[in-house]
Amino acid sequence: MSRADQRAEPPEYPEARASGPSGLLDLLGVAAVLAEADGRIDMWSPQAEELFGYTREEAVGQYAAHLLLSPEHRETAVRLFAEVMVTGRGWAGSFPVRHKDGRSLLVEFRNMRLTDNLGDHYALGLATDRAVLQPLERKLALSSQLVAQAPIGLAVLDTELRYVAVNPALASMHGVSEAGHLGRSFREILPGEPFEAAENQLLEVLETGLPVVDRQVVGRTRADPDRDHAWAVSIYRLQDHGGNVLGIANVVVDVTDRYEAAREADRARRRLRLMADGSSRIGTTLEVERTAQELADVLVPDLADMVAVDVLDSVLRTGRPDIGEKPPLFRALAVKTAYPTDASDAIIAPGQLTTYHADHPAAHVLRTGQPLLIKHLDSGELGRVAADDAAAELLARAGVHTDMAVPLIARGQIIGVMGLARARNPEPFDENDLTLAWELASSAALSIDNAVLHQHIRSAAETLQRSLLPQPSPRRPGLEIAARYRPAQAFSEVGGDWYDVIPLSGDRTALAVGDVMGSGIPAATTMGRLRTATSTLAGLDLAPSRILSHLDRITQGLDPYIATCVYAVYDPHLRQLQVACAGHLPPVLVRADAPPELLELPTGTPLGVGGVPFETTTFDMVPGDQLVLYTDGLVETRDDPIDRRLGDLLRLLSPPHGSAEETCDWLLRRLRKPADHDDVALLIARAHPLGTPADGT
CATH class of the missing domain: 3.30.450.40 (GAF domain)
Structure with missing residues (x-):
């Protein structure tokens, strides 16, 4: 019959499940001897043969005292045997026994009286070698003390994850008595959500037999429902010597202090x-x-x-x-x-x-x-x-x-x-x-x-800046004019960029764009002083190069500021444009019948450097042509080469985009970015024939 057949459940008692032997008695090697009332051996187990050395044939029918005991111990043994048979009280203890090979064994006995259905008495003796029993007793005592006194939580659960045994330490951790654990399932004792994963781990170990060591579980129990605790949990499957699964051993160590220290270090x-x-x-x-x-x-x-x-x-x-x-x-x-x-x-x-x-x-x-x-x-x-x-x-x-x-x-x-x-x-x-x-x-x-x-x-600098800039008339003799000023964005300061449109004698118009190097109220103030000086000097009817020379000397007195500037004079009668440059980017001339071009001018040095003469250059500018003056904030960026940006400016001006006003807005919209770090002054003048309605004259 197979082991599975031996362990089949009786159909009328499904809960009374048969199982294989635990193996403990096999380890002890318990021998059984049945003697009649007069002391003769009637039954002799195989374990008795192994313990005492005599076969069943050699032992049955012999008086037990004569077969197993030395002469000096027989009287005591007969007296103890008689007490058991007369009183019916069992006797337990150790007694020296003679082995067949002549050596003496100390044997642990359990003797009891048995009565059959006829009323006849027999003596049953159970015996095991004391040398085998003592180590098991010591191990059991040690285990019992460890389980009862160790600060480590210990539990045994059966195959249905019901608690079979727990020690006081684990009962204290759970806030449930030892007796309160017995027969209750793992989730009944630990119902919180954090323990759902722990239950799955128990089932996995039960199924696979692979242990889990030092798995951290964090949660709250009845012992301290208002505070998280952490435990290092180890799980082992329990089997007997025959491989039968008995359940789960659960070892739990409270590591809350270590857990909180780690959390504090993490914080x-x-x-x-x-x-x-x-x-x-x-x-x-x-x-x-x-x-x-x-x-x-x-x-x-x-x-x-x-x-x-x-x-x-x-x-x-x-x-x-x-x-x-x-x-x-x-x-x-x-x-x-x-x-x-x-x-x-x-x-x-x-x-x-x-x-x-x-x-x-x-x-x-x-x-x-x-x-x-x-x-x-x-x-x-x-x-x-x-x-x-x-x-x-x-x-x-x-x-x-x-x-x-x-x-x-x-x-x-x-x-x-x-x-x-x-x-x-x-x-x-x-x-x-x-x-x-x-x-x-x-x-x-x-x-x-x-x-x-x-x-x-x-805000104060921008207000000052705007108050110092002119509000040019959109019409001058022979010119349509548009101008824009755009401050840098909120995270940058207002700069010193400016433009100016100055009426001159003979229907001429002076056009200026400049940039004071610096920012904030001081730069805006310097810009205002230069613009005032430019307007005053323009009234002297000097050539553009002479105007810049005078501005250069004035700027030297405004140390540490320097500035760049383009100054131009347009004569609508001669249809000529005179231009001088002081370290500024070249203007763009957009001709009606040719691509836009950067005017080739002697660059000159910025105002305030001193010692370098400026030159005036003359260009033709006929009706339909358009002059674009600007500061570097229109074309310079931190990421793009200046040549590329100047090329973009020329492409955007070809072909011309409507009026001067429309051209200003077009350039600012395409070249200006929300995060640009510099302010911009832009001045555009488009030439018209004298005497036309566009002149406003």
């Missing part, structure tokens, strides 16, 4: 990385909105799920906070969320103005100058961090559970507030998070304040 590395990112990514420009957005981008998602940056509107308007404004008015500058969320609709959108109620974290921070940390937000407290009840509902729906408000402080004054929140990230903000956010906010606040200051200075 420290993250904080250092965020600080490094903040240093490199925040304040890359002098744009207020962009700097605020850079701050938000650094913090999301590594520190917060959502961030909003608000600045006092008075700071943006005047450059300083209005401490008397009640309630203070904020302008939202940046918002960032880690993922699409309903909470986005609860945050004031960038560009909008808002005020906050007195209990709002932003108001608290503005009053105290200190950051505010709210570790746990319940549904009743969400109204505190929300603008109104509708916003509080949106925050609740998004799962917001922790919040921080951090002041933006620059030069000792609060200029705004940054709000941070978590929803999907289950960890509440802590003091370390607050410290990190405050450090980044402090750095960003200075950059924001610098950007605000720069914008005010730039």
